[in-house]
Amino acid sequence: MLSESIVRRRTLLAAAAGAMVAPMVAGRAQAAVPRIYLDPGHGGTDPGAVGNGLQEKDLTLSIALQLRSILQANWSVDVRMSRTTDATVSLADRTNDANAWGAGLFVSVHINSGGGTGFESYRYPAADAATINLHNALHPKVLAGMRSVATVTDRGQKTANFHVLRETNMPAVLTENLFIDTVADANLLKRADFITATATGHAQGIAYYLGLSTPPPTYSTTVDNATVGRFTASSNWGTSTYSAQRYGADYRYANPVLASDAAWFKVNVPAAGNYRIDVWHPADPGYNSATPYVILTAAGNQTVYVDQRANGGTWRSLGTFNLAAGDRDLVGVSRWTSAAGYVIADAVRVTQV
Ligand SMILES: [Zn+2]
Structure with a gap:
């Protein structure tokens, strides 16, 4: 798909959403119970990246399930997931489901590969202000969560033309949570406390974006x-x-x-x-x-x-x-x-x- 038509699609979707989807910014009260869509990357026949005895699809599901638990235990929110088991779900099914449900925000959880270390996150290149607000809220909170357990490199906030960022008609951010094929990163991803801290960081970022974050979440x-x-x-x-x-x-x-x-x-x-x-x-x-x-x-x-x-x-x-x-x-x-x-x-x- 050409970039021009992609930008056009996003613009049309935003216009079509119109008054139904009020822009959500940090600190602004929500009229209704926020709808949060969590997308654990890969699954089923698609393991995602593999390395050091780990599969990306298992880690993304662990993080997303814990993230859902933390959100539900601490705030009044509706949470829906693209998958809750080791299921094969196409990219189109993920974004279609989030769009049909009327999600207020979309967070896709992934693990990086290709050599490197640390945490990075992505939004769509032509993102609107609400998406940038979500990205700005989520990125530092995830990093802070990870750093409560270990030293983690900040690779920064980036943009990319990923399907789940392009075809969602609500603010969407994709996180790449360390490198599965780097031994030091993989050793962190094998630790339950690191997975919990990563999930907690995502929850705090989402809550901050939605203006829900006082008091901070209790331990779960x-x-x-x-x-x-x-x-x-x-x-x-x-x-x-x-x-x-x-x-x-x-x-x-x-x-x-x-x-x-x-x-x-x-x-x-x-x-x-x-x-x-x-x-x-x-x-x-x-x-x-x-x-x-x-x-x-x-x-x-x-x-x-x-x-x-x-x-x-x-x-x-x-x-x-x-x-x-x-x-x-x-x-x-x-x-x-x-x-x-x-x-x-x-x-x-x-x-x-
Ligand atoms: Zn992935």
């Missing part, structure tokens, strides 16, 4: 069964992609047994205090009616039983618990139940309250 983290270094289970636990209600790429399952063989989700609790713990599991009539979730509270272990036959594919609260600070196996899914059916371990979310 999500641990999936695939989160590197944050999940452990014995070989008795199988891995499944059977249910479409799964969180992330897959989940773990085991037969009930009257013995201790828990699958553990490890969380670095930043400070002593009260935290809400939510769990995500796919549901199936063949799953367990009384799956024990064990929580290591400041006052000792506490067990909450969850019927995993129904109400799957969403966050379910186990309650609010007083937790001690520190990094440890915090939530376990125990096999020790006399009820029949597989016990499922998929994802855990911990949010400061």
